[in-house]
Amino acid sequence: xxxxxxxxxxxxxxxxxxxxxxxxxxxxxxxxxxxxxxxxxxxxxxxxxxxxxxxxxxxxxxxxxxxxxxxxxxxxxxxxxxxxxxxxxxxxxxxxxxxxxxxxxxxxxxxxxxxxxxxxxxxxxxxxxxxxxxxxxxxxxxxxxxxxxxxxxxxxxxxxxxxxxxxxxxxxxxxxxxxxxxxxxxxxxxxxxxxxxxxxxxxxxxxxxxxxxxxxxxxxxxxxxxxxxxxxxxxxxxxxxxxxxxxxxxxxxxxxxxxxxxxxxxxxxxxxxxxxxxxxxxxxxxxxxxxxxxxxxxxxxxxxxxxxxxxxxxxxxxxxxxxxxxxxxxxxxxxxxxxxxxxxxxxxxxxxxxxxxxxxxxxxxxxxxxxxxxxxxxxxxxxxxxxxxxxxxxxxxxxxxxxxxxxxxxxxxxxxxxxxxxxxxxxxxxxxxxxxxxxxxxxxxx
Amino acid sequence: xxxxxxxxxxxxxxxxxxxxxxxxxxxxxxxxxxxxxxxxxxxxxxxxxxxxxxxxxxxxxxxxxxxxxxxxxxxxxxxxxxxxxxxxxxxxxxxxxxxxxxxxxxxxxxxxxxxxxxxxxxxxxxxxxxxxxxxxxxxxxxxxxxxxxxxxxxxxxxxxxxxxxxxxxxxxxxxxxxxxxxxxxxxxxxxxxxxxxxxxxxxxxxxxxxxxxxxxxxxxxxxxxxxxxxxxxxxxxxxxxxxxxxxxxxxxxxxxxxxxxxxxxxxxxxxxxxxxxxxxxxxxxxxxxxxxxxx
Numbered sequence: 193x194x195x196x197x198x199x200x201x202x203x204x205x206x207x208x209x210x211x212x213x214x215x216x217x218x219x220x221x222x223x224x225x226x227x228x229x230x231x232x233x234x235x236x237x238x239x240x241x242x243x244x245x246x247x248x249x250x251x252x253x254x255x256x257x258x259x260x261x262x263x264x265x266x267x268x269x270x271x272x273x274x275x276x277x278x279x280x281x282x283x284x285x286x287x288x289x290x291x292x293x294x295x296x297x298x299x300x301x302x303x304x305x306x307x308x309x310x311x312x313x314x315x316x317x318x319x320x321x322x323x324x325x326x327x328x329x330x331x332x333x334x335x336x337x338x339x340x341x342x343x344x345x346x347x348x349x350x351x352x353x354x355x356x357x358x359x360x361x362x363x364x365x366x367x368x369x370x371x372x373x374x375x376x377x378x379x380x381x382x383x384x385x386x387x388x389x390x391x392x393x394x395x396x397x398x399x400x401x402x403x404x405x406x407x408x409x410x411x412x413x414x415x416x417x418x419x420x421x422x423x424x425x426x427x428x429x430x431x432x433x434x435x436x437x438x439x440x441x442x443x444x445x446x447x448x449x450x451x452x453x454x455x456x457x458x459x460x461x462x463x464x465x466x467x468x469x470x471x472x473x474x475x476x477x478x479x480x481x482x483x484x485x486x487x488x489x490x491x492x493x494x495x496x497x498x499x500x501x502x503x504x505x506x507x508x509x510x511x512x513x514x515x516x517x518x519x520x521x522x523x524x525x526x527x528x529x530x531x532x533x534x535x536x537x538x539x540x541x542x543x544x545x546x547x548x549x550x551x552x553x554x555x556x557x558x559x560x561x562x563x564x565x566x567x568x569x570x571x572x573x574x575x576x577x578x579x580x581x582x583x584x585x586x587x588x589x590x591x592x593x594x595x596x597x598x599x600x601x602x603x604x605x606x607x608x609x610x611x612x613x614x615x616x617x618x619x620x621x622x623x624x625x626x627x628x629x630x631x632x633x634x635x636x637x638x
Numbered sequence: 639x640x641x642x643x644x645x646x647x648x649x650x651x652x653x654x655x656x657x658x659x660x661x662x663x664x665x666x667x668x669x670x671x672x673x674x675x676x677x678x679x680x681x682x683x684x685x686x687x688x689x690x691x692x693x694x695x696x697x698x699x700x701x702x703x704x705x706x707x708x709x710x711x712x713x714x715x716x717x718x719x720x721x722x723x724x725x726x727x728x729x730x731x732x733x734x735x736x737x738x739x740x741x742x743x744x745x746x747x748x749x750x751x752x753x754x755x756x757x758x759x760x761x762x763x764x765x766x767x768x769x770x771x772x773x774x775x776x777x778x779x780x781x782x783x784x785x786x787x788x789x790x791x792x793x794x795x796x797x798x799x800x801x802x803x804x805x806x807x808x809x810x811x812x813x814x815x816x817x818x819x820x821x822x823x824x825x826x827x828x829x830x831x832x833x834x835x836x837x838x839x840x841x842x843x844x845x846x847x848x849x850x851x852x853x854x855x856x857x858x859x860x861x862x863x864x865x866x867x868x869x870x871x872x873x874x875x876x877x878x879x880x881x882x883x884x885x886x887x888x889x890x891x892x893x894x895x896x897x898x899x900x901x902x903x904x905x906x907x908x909x910x911x912x913x914x915x916x917x918x919x920x921x922x923x924x925x926x927x928x929x930x931x932x933x
């Protein structure tokens with residue numbers, strides 16, 4: 193009797209373990225998110241349910257804009273599309289998940305199945321080129337840029353950065369700036385420090401802040417460390433040298449990179465020790481709460497400050513270029529593409545026309561909290577921060593971001609990410625530089 | 639062939655075919671990918687020999703960290719779960735009044751997924767100090783146990799990963815306890831009495847008689863927890879996001895395959911994981927099969 197009960201208990205227990213062990217085999221995160229979408233978003237679920245191809249006139253656009261200002265901005269652009277092209281039916285195939293990690297996995301499986309959407313969102317630059325263009329999945333868009341006259345309204349310098357072998361492959365709809373140092377002016381007054389413009393000034397300021405028990409620079413999880421590193425790279429070398437890192441003309445093993453690593457190493461000393469456990473917005477929150485003085489983050493942080501009830505300006509939040517990067521605009525952009533064999537190619541091109549138009553970009557960007565890629569946006573629609581970014585976008589030197597896919601392919605970026613991660617854990621500068629050199633050899637242009 | 643055997647074969651065929659394709663077929667396909675130069679979206683099956691494996695085993699620092707972390711994690715997780723599970727089982731075996739209640743309480747954590755455990759322990763093990771202190775650190779601080787306040791899994795390598803073993807232990811100790819308890823209950827009362835008649839103290843009784851007799855239960859615990867430990871992924875992702883200092887091969891496999899499109903490297907890591915689990919499980923299957931035939 194006793195044995196039998198024990199056996200039953202054993203059986204029940206192993207059953208439980210089996211179920212949990214089976215669940216372990218799946219990449220939980222991706223699956224969970226895909227499931228969520230099917231439950232929450234009937235439109236996104238449509239392509240999963242429909243076994244037959246979508247209707248002739250459908251334009252299916254794939255993004256990771258599912259929440260907040262991004263989703264509302266997309267809706268505003270869709271409204272324009274529906275007005276101008278009533279003959280097409282817009283299908284919003286958005287997939288949730290931070291910065292598109294989950295969306296890209298879904299997209300990859302659709303491409304593998306030979307079922308591309310009409311158009312999809314991707315970070316302009318090498319992230320699209322290194323993955324999709326090289327794989328022959330995208331059509332060149334030079335004809336569209338010429339027809340619409342976009343070459344005249346986009347800054348000249350970004351064209352080569354979104355091109356591959358002379359062809360342009362995506363339509364940038366917005367621009368974000370990566371190299372911004374955020375702070376609250378009133379707090380800096382209370383701490384008695386000024387905004388640093390060089391890294392040496394930053395170290396002096398950081399000593400003062402640390403003496404007062406304030407974290408000089410708020411940092412978050414792994415990718416924000418890469419974001420910090422790219423701004424340090426840019427802050428310690430001139431733009432042509434920085435650009436050379438991505439086409440193989442600047443030596444990763446050279447003295448410029450060594451200097452950047454040295455500065456990065458020192459900067460890390462002034463960040464919060466719990467950084468890896470914080471998301472980017474939690475790191476920004478440290479500044480708002482007065483625990484930290486500065487935060488280096490892309491200008492989507494302006495939207496976060498706004499959501500926390502702060503206005504741009506002296507009584508609210510302030511911004512400056514990251515030390516050493518004055519006059520340089522380190523950009524990243526969401527853009528749309530035209531796949532080879534696009535379903536409803538004409539409809540897809542119609543969507544790209546809207547995405548590249550002044551009207552479309554002015555509908556999307558004020559809501560999303562970014563600036564239009566075009567330099568002729570309607571200035572009355574944008575707030576104080578965005579206006580300053582629009583001015584800089586026209587006048588500054590422009591160069592691309594690493595952490596957000598502009599200058600390096602996914603494979604190259606991932607190798608650099610590993611090198612940075614190793615450095616964060618062992619702080620071995622020489623090993624870090626070796627890691628960067630071999631990253632460039634394995635997956636980069638070297 | 640008799641009708642009976644035909645029916646049996648017909649009943650078995652679907653699962654044999656499905657397992658053949660979806661388990662062994664895909665293992666074979668992974669082997670092919672792991673020996674190829676496939677990087678990027680376009681499949682490419684050019685044979686490169688064992689290059690992906692030698693690269694990982696001899697040159698890849700991230701993979702080495704992953705192996706070291708898995709070792710440390712397994713040590714803490716298995717060691718802790720076995721010792722605590724055995725202690726709980728022995729205590730419960732002393733015929734407590736509310737034995738059923740306690741047994742359920744200790745088993746409950748197993749009912750939640752590692753993701754939930756990870757999120758909860760991420761809050762508990764919050765490493766922030768000073769005014770932002772929270773979770774266990776705050777509790778220790780309030781109780782005046784300042785010396786216990788620490789950085790938890792943010793402690794530098796190699797110790798950080800050991801703290802991740804604590805939530806895993808919390809979750810699976812009840813399971814170890816249940817297996818040991820079942821083992822204890824299957825030991826005949828006569829043996830205990832015989833030992834007592836021979837003058838063994840209670841302590842000697844456990845060390846010399848009972849625990850050696852628990853060997854089959856111990857083996858099951860080691861195999862089941864061991865393979866969970868080698869494949870651990872979700873708990874670490876939920877607790878730490880993706881930090882190289884706390885990397886394990888399963889996370890590396892996922893990152894390199896889906897973020898960097900290095901399908902060949904991902905397949906190679908997957909196969910190394912499969913091999914490591916097989917080294918643990920196959921001798922066990924062989925052993926239990928032999929036991930069954932003896933019976």
